[in-house]
Amino acid sequence: MKITPKVLLASILAGALLTACGNTESEPKEEKAEESADVVTTASIVNEADALTSALSENGTWIVATLQDLTVDSDIVVAGEFHDKGDAAKDIYRKLALYTQDDDRNIIDSFTLTAPKMTVQSENFKIQGGTFAGDVYVEANGFTVDATAKVDGNVYYKSDEFKASAVIDGEVTGAQEVQ
Numbered sequence: 001m002k003i004t005p006k007v008l009l010a011s012i013l014a015g016a017l018l019t020a021c022g023n024t025e026s027e028p029k030e031e032k033a034e035e036s037a038d039v040v041t042t043a044s045i046v047n048e049a050d051a052l053t054s055a056l057s058e059n060g061t062w063i064v065a066t067l068q069d070l071t072v073d074s075d076i077v078v079a080g081e082f083h084d085k086g087d088a089a090k091d092i093y094r095k096l097a098l099y100t101q102d103d104d105r106n107i108i109d110s111f112t113l114t115a116p117k118m119t120v121q122s123e124n125f126k127i128q129g130g131t132f133a134g135d136v137y138v139e140a141n142g143f144t145v146d147a148t149a150k151v152d153g154n155v156y157y158k159s160d161e162f163k164a165s166a167v168i169d170g171e172v173t174g175a176q177e178v179q
Contacts, residue, residue: 098130
């Protein structure tokens with residue numbers, strides 16, 4: 001099945017519906033437009049380098065999803081405090097989804113994001129479903145490489161605390177050390 005923006009949006013909305021109905025078996029993937037009295041949030045679905053770096057900035061969104069392999073010529077900075085699904089009542093959480101999924105939330109295509117360096121300043125930032133090719137510099141607690149993800153490079157932690165709080169279920173091809 002070819003994934004078009006329309007199919008991706010339908011998948012996102014289906015995931016939101018499953019979550020709203022109490023599905024707690026697995027973490028929801030990309031979701032679109034959750035509303036509360038004070039909050040309206042959308043996933044940032046990107047297919048260009050500039051849009052990706054903007055979405056990961058402190059003025060970006062809690063979840064950023066790619067639609068293809070991307071190369072960013074400059075360093076990426078993941079900054080700002082975000083909450084799960086954009087809801088301030090929920091835990092601090094941020095995700096980079098390097099994949100598309102079907103209606104059952106199975107990963108269909110995984111993508112590679114290539115950049116010289118990614119600096120993670122957002123707490124509880126997760127890379128899921130694809131590959132980041134470059135070095136990652138972690139300056140916050142809770143950095144995660146999901147079991148479906150890979151860092152093709154080194155992961156450098158600013159402190160022992162940040163390293164101890166990291167969850168590396170996926171693959172890291174290079175060193176993991178405190179600098």
